[in-house]
Amino acid sequence: MKEIRTKKFLPRKKNALLIRRVREKLTPASSPAPPTGLYLSPFTYPISSPAPDCSFCSPGLLYLDLNIYRETVIKALVKEQSEELYQLIEKVNFDGKYYRIKNVRFGEWEHCWDLAVRVQFYGTMPGLAFEPRKIISKENKKIIYKSLVLVNPYELWERKLVEKLWNLQDRIEFLIAKILFHECIHILIFLGKTLHSGLEQTNIFLEFKELLKFTNSKKLCPEGCGVRCHLRNLVDLYPSFSEDSEEKSDLVSELYEFLIHEKYSIKKTDLAFGLPCSNRKISQDYVKLTALKMGPCMEINKKNWKEEVNRLQKDLEKLYDRIDGNQK
Numbered sequence: 001m002k003e004i005r006t007k008k009f010l011p012r013k014k015n016a017l018l019i020r021r022v023r024e025k026l027t028p029a030s031s032p033a034p035p036t037g038l039y040l041s042p043f044t045y046p047i048s049s050p051a052p053d054c055s056f057c058s059p060g061l062l063y064l065d066l067n068i069y070r071e072t073v074i075k076a077l078v079k080e081q082s083e084e085l086y087q088l089i090e091k092v093n094f095d096g097k098y099y100r101i102k103n104v105r106f107g108e109w110e111h112c113w114d115l116a117v118r119v120q121f122y123g124t125m126p127g128l129a130f131e132p133r134k135i136i137s138k139e140n141k142k143i144i145y146k147s148l149v150l151v152n153p154y155e156l157w158e159r160k161l162v163e164k165l166w167n168l169q170d171r172i173e174f175l176i177a178k179i180l181f182h183e184c185i186h187i188l189i190f191l192g193k194t195l196h197s198g199l200e201q202t203n204i205f206l207e208f209k210e211l212l213k214f215t216n217s218k219k220l221c222p223e224g225c226g227v228r229c230h231l232r233n234l235v236d237l238y239p240s241f242s243e244d245s246e247e248k249s250d251l252v253s254e255l256y257e258f259l260i261h262e263k264y265s266i267k268k269t270d271l272a273f274g275l276p277c278s279n280r281k282i283s284q285d286y287v288k289l290t291a292l293k294m295g296p297c298m299e300i301n302k303k304n305w306k307e308e309v310n311r312l313q314k315d316l317e318k319l320y321d322r323i324d325g326n327q328k
Contacts, residue, residue, distance in 0.1 A: 066119055066153075069173050077177035078184075081272035084202050085184045094119050098146055106196050112144045113191060119151045119176060126152050127179040129186040132194060145194055149183045151176055160275055174273070182269040189261065208264050215260050215323065223322055226315035231255050231290070233308050237301045238294050255290055262286060263320055279320035287313040 071094055079086035092099045096118035103112040113132070132145035153175045155161065156168075165171040185204060192205030215224050231252045263282070270276035291309050 066121070066172075068169050069119070069176055070169075073173045074177045074180065077174065078181055081181065082204075084188065084204055085181055088115065088184050088188060089117065089180065092117050094151075102191070104195075108141055110140075110142045111194075111196075112142060113194075114144060114146045115187065116146070116148045117151065117180065118148070119153070121154055122150065122152050124152075124154055125150075126155060127183045128152075129183040129190075132190055134194075145191075147187050147190060149180065149187065151179045151183070153179065164275070178269060178273040178275075181272060182265055185265040185268060186261075204268075208261065211264050211323070212257060212260050214326070215256075215319065219326075220319065220322055223315055223319035227259070227312060227319055228252055228256055230308055230312035230315060234291055234294065234305070234312065237305055237308070259286055259290065259316060263323060267324070279317050279324070283313050283317040283320055287316055 074094075075086060075089060078089065088101055091101065092115050094117045096116055098114040098116045101113050101115045103110055105111075128148075128150040130148040132147045135144040135146065136142075137144070153172055156172060156175060161171060161175065165174055188202050188204045189208050192201050192209070195201060214220065217224075232248065235248050235251055266277065266282060287309055291305070291312075
């Protein structure tokens, strides 16, 4: 699969998201400065600066001591909803350091997965999940995959959340658990993609794989076909992308998988923690970011671009509704 090429742009609207493959070297977790290429959670802003920018924070957030949360309580909240996700973070402290979460021997090589989790205020991005960085040690015959999750509980004073939990400590622990739950779904799916065929997979990865297969089937036409068609039309409007038909098809497939990936993660998190978003809201936010992350549209194509984005949003909302209808 070809890498999605994007151009930098500044945050404009809440509840946005961006997906890009990360190939750059990650900053040490002891002093995290997220690179531009990130896999952002459904409620995040795309960013163009190399380090967290506190200028987007509410002034009150800067003075809140995050040490009031208890890791044991957060892990218990996650465990209550998913044993698989709990096992992922069971041995991980939320200090930004990498911890070994899994290792499997395959032939002469040992495959290891390391995860770091850090909780901090860094702007208006509730969660960031980095795709694994692959490190090969020929001398030790080890392949190590390092993933980083950043959790930013800046939404502590959202009205619905405050009405649900008046106690500040309970609220921050609930919010951290909710964000972490969502981001760890991404991590498990990334993990599933790196495992060799024949090795045991997690239920979450297998569920997502089945959902993706279902959304690519004829059963979900015309919504699925419509979404892919509109994605292809949007790609065609950008002269920066290659004229190679196979490359464009790969890009459309990756964008489509991205939209299904996020729908799966959001729905699973909503079922576990509540406070859901409507399919209309989700599709509106995702469609705009899917289009914008391709880069700024040329002035000559702006009218066609807006029309195609609107069509994509309508079909994507219908597709999400069909997914929900078939999962009841």
